[in-house]
Amino acid sequence: MNNRKLHYDWYKDPNVFLQEQANKPPCRHYGQYGYCEYGLLCKYTHIVYDTASGQPIYPPELLQWFELQKQEATLNNTTAPKPIPPTQRYKLPSGWKIKDLPLSLRPPPSKHGYDWSNAGFW
DSSP states (O other): OHHHHHHHHHTSOHHHHHHHHHHSOBOHHHHHHSOOTTGGGOSSBOOEEOTTTOOEEOOHHHHHHHHHHHHHHHHHHHSOOOOOOOOOOOOOOTTOOGGGSOGGGSOOOGGGOOOGGGOOOO
16 A cells, blocks of 8 residues: 555646645654655644744655756756657468457458557558
8 A cells, every 4th residue: 555655646737746745734753853754654744834934844764855856857857858759560470361360360451550660660
């Protein structure tokens, strides 16, 4: 359950994730000792508010989560797009007919606009 929650939380919008964290009731253990063994999996929030300014103070695990999200976003944005290979026409070996192939090996009908660039050679 914990790994599943971490996985789905990773793909959430950071603003939505922060709002979910802020809407939880405060964690007593984190408030008392400044640490909670559950981290982001805790069912209570670790966000505390500064008494003087009222500004939120985010826990280290939440700041680390935001930093990792930012790093992944920059990596995904700077990656060069893969060049599109030229369209190739594939042919069956001589003597083979498409109608004799099992359904799982038949090519999709051309009217569906199938992209053949990822198909292998015979």
